[in-house]
Amino acid sequence: MEMQKPEDLFESKLSKNDVIEPKDWMPDNYRKHLIRQISQHAHSEIVGMLPEGNWITRAPSLRAKLVLLAKVQDEGGHGLYLYTAAETLGISRDEMLDALHTGKAKYSSIFNYPTLTWADIGAVGWLVDGAAIMNQVMLQRTSYGPYARAMVRICKEESFHQRQGYEIMTRMAFGTPEQKEMAQDAMNRWWYPTLMMFGPPDIESPNSENALKWRIKRESNDQLRQRFVNQTVEQAEYLGLTIPDKGLKWNEAKKGYDFSEPDWAEFKNIIKGNGPCNKERLSTRLKAHQDGAWVREAAEAFGKKQMQEFAAA
Amino acid sequence: MSDNQGPLWEVFVQKKAGQPFVHCGNLHAFDKEMALQNARDLYTRRGEGMALWVVPTSCIVASSPEDAGPFFEPSNDKVFRHPTFYPLPDAIKHM
Numbered sequence: 516m517e518m519q520k521p522e523d524l525f526e527s528k529l530s531k532n533d534v535i536e537p538k539d540w541m542p543d544n545y546r547k548h549l550i551r552q553i554s555q556h557a558h559s560e561i562v563g564m565l566p567e568g569n570w571i572t573r574a575p576s577l578r579a580k581l582v583l584l585a586k587v588q589d590e591g592g593h594g595l596y597l598y599t600a601a602e603t604l605g606i607s608r609d610e611m612l613d614a615l616h617t618g619k620a621k622y623s624s625i626f627n628y629p630t631l632t633w634a635d636i637g638a639v640g641w642l643v644d645g646a647a648i649m650n651q652v653m654l655q656r657t658s659y660g661p662y663a664r665a666m667v668r669i670c671k672e673e674s675f676h677q678r679q680g681y682e683i684m685t686r687m688a689f690g691t692p693e694q695k696e697m698a699q700d701a702m703n704r705w706w707y708p709t710l711m712m713f714g715p716p717d718i719e720s721p722n723s724e725n726a727l728k729w730r731i732k733r734e735s736n737d738q739l740r741q742r743f744v745n746q747t748v749e750q751a752e753y754l755g756l757t758i759p760d761k762g763l764k765w766n767e768a769k770k771g772y773d774f775s776e777p778d779w780a781e782f783k784n785i786i787k788g789n790g791p792c793n794k795e796r797l798s799t800r801l802k803a804h805q806d807g808a809w810v811r812e813a814a815e816a817f818g819k820k821q822m823q824e825f826a827a828a
Numbered sequence: 829m830s831d832n833q834g835p836l837w838e839v840f841v842q843k844k845a846g847q848p849f850v851h852c853g854n855l856h857a858f859d860k861e862m863a864l865q866n867a868r869d870l871y872t873r874r875g876e877g878m879a880l881w882v883v884p885t886s887c888i889v890a891s892s893p894e895d896a897g898p899f900f901e902p903s904n905d906k907v908f909r910h911p912t913f914y915p916l917p918d919a920i921k922h923m
Contacts, residue, residue: 538893585873592870599836599854608833608856668853672874811832818834818858 529730534660537603545729548722549659550604551620552731554611557597559623561615564590565796566630567639575633582679583636589676593669600661616801624782625712627790634687634694634701640680642702642709642747648673649743650713658730681750688754695755702751703759707777713740715779745771834858836885839867841877849881857882 519527521540528535535541564587571587574580598608614620625643630636651673654666687698714720714736726732744763751758762775785793833856840849852871857863863882872880891899907913916923 536893538890540894588873592873595855595870596853599856602836664853814834814858814862815832818862821859822835 529658532730534663535658536660544725545731546604548725548729548731549662550601550606552722552726553597553601553604553662554606554614555621555623557594557601557611558615558620559626560590560594560597562622562626562796562800564594565799566626566628566792567636569630570633570636573633574636579683586640586676586679589672593665593672596665596668597662600659600665603661612804616797616804618788618797621786623712624785624790625708626796627785627792628704628708629792631704632697632701633683634697635705637680637683637687637698638701638705640676640678641684641750642680642705643712644673644676644680645747646709646712646743648677649739649746653733653739656733662731684754684756688756698754699756702756706759707781710740710743710774710777711779711782713737713743715782716776719779741771744774748772834862837863837867837882838885838888839871840881840883841871842879842881843877845878849879852876854885 522542525535525540525542525545528539535545567583567587567590571580571583574583598611601611602608611620615622630639648670651666651670655663655670657663657666684698684701687694689695714723717723717735717737720736723732723735727735748758748763760775762773764773765771766773784790788794835856835858836854837857838854839852841852842849855863855866855870857866860882864880867880867882871877903909
């Protein structure tokens with residue numbers, strides 16, 4: 516039997532659309548890229564709980580509160596799926612959390628914008644989760660098995676998130692003139708930040724080339740952004756809301772909409788830590804972690820005792 | 829840095845009584861009870877199952893992907909294990 520070199524085996528798996536599993540040989544840079552991407556994806560789920568958590572106590576009805584609680588609980592669960600997927604690559608939960616808390620690891624830039632009114636919770640569910648789903652549907656076919664499987668579970672749950680957001684927008688858009696104004700205001704503030712979620716334009720995206728080569732990503736930032744715009748226009752029209760882009764126009768030749776790019780200087784500035792809520796989000800996250808220290812310590816002490824009994828049994 | 833997450837557990841869900849338990853993911857917990865409760869909260873929020881198994885990951889013995897070829901090779905040349913190996917007489921309509 517001929518022996519394949521591990522590098523060749525890896526390449527041949529990728530070319531056959533086979534999945535790479537934790538025990539398989541993989542290039543160091545593939546591992547590093549995945550650790551960065553999956554951990555930052557996990558951090559985004561956890562930090563993403565904060566802007567919505569702000570509104571749990573102020574939800575306008577008991578029904579809305581129950582739904583929002585369930586959604587925020589889902590986001591926590593998504594973070595857990597993703598952290599354990601990243602751990603299969605040889606990094607510990609503590610190392611990842613430490614990177615988040617010291618600012619070494621990033622999370623999605625979108626969560627550094629404030630949720631000012633109840634309409635923002637609608638816009639976040641409809642637009643932000645809608646954009647996240649577009650990315651995550653693609654990632655269900657990513658080349659790394661544990662990441663792909665986490666994405667399948669996450670996608671099943673995310674469509675509830677987008678629909679509950681759209682329901683809030685529907686109620687407000689067809690409500691009183693003041694409510695409709697709030698919905699439009701939320702749309703105006705969230706549209707461009709949502710477009711930024713797909714990452715910089717392909718020509719300037721530093722991580723895209725490897726991600727596509729290794730089939731971690733299957734489609735480019737610009738392709739996903741285009742698809743999101745195409746899909747969202749109709750939904751905005753139904754609500755009677757205006758997408759805040761004078762350049763938005765149907766292009767028959769490409770069977771898609773032409774649209775204006777977001778302000779990429781603003782995007783870079785937020786990534787650097789200078790967005791409207793960067794400091795608040797990180798300090799809230801850090802406080803939650805520190806306030807929970809006694810729970811982890813107690814659980815650890817209790818667990819040690821339990822595991823000794825488990826081993827002895 | 830100390831590990832304050834507890835050991836890893838693998839989670840298996842049974843959708844309905846009588847069906848096999850299927851692996852659905854993993855989680856950290858410090859003991860059996862915590863593992864079971866966390867598994868319920870994390871993997872069965874939408875009626876995904878009516879029974880759960882949690883198993884310490886360290887207890888699982890796995891075959892290695894690199895050796896899959898030789899390891900499973902003995903089954904490849906035994907076509908007679910499949911029903912389609914045996915031609916049925918035309919006169920027999922059902923078997």
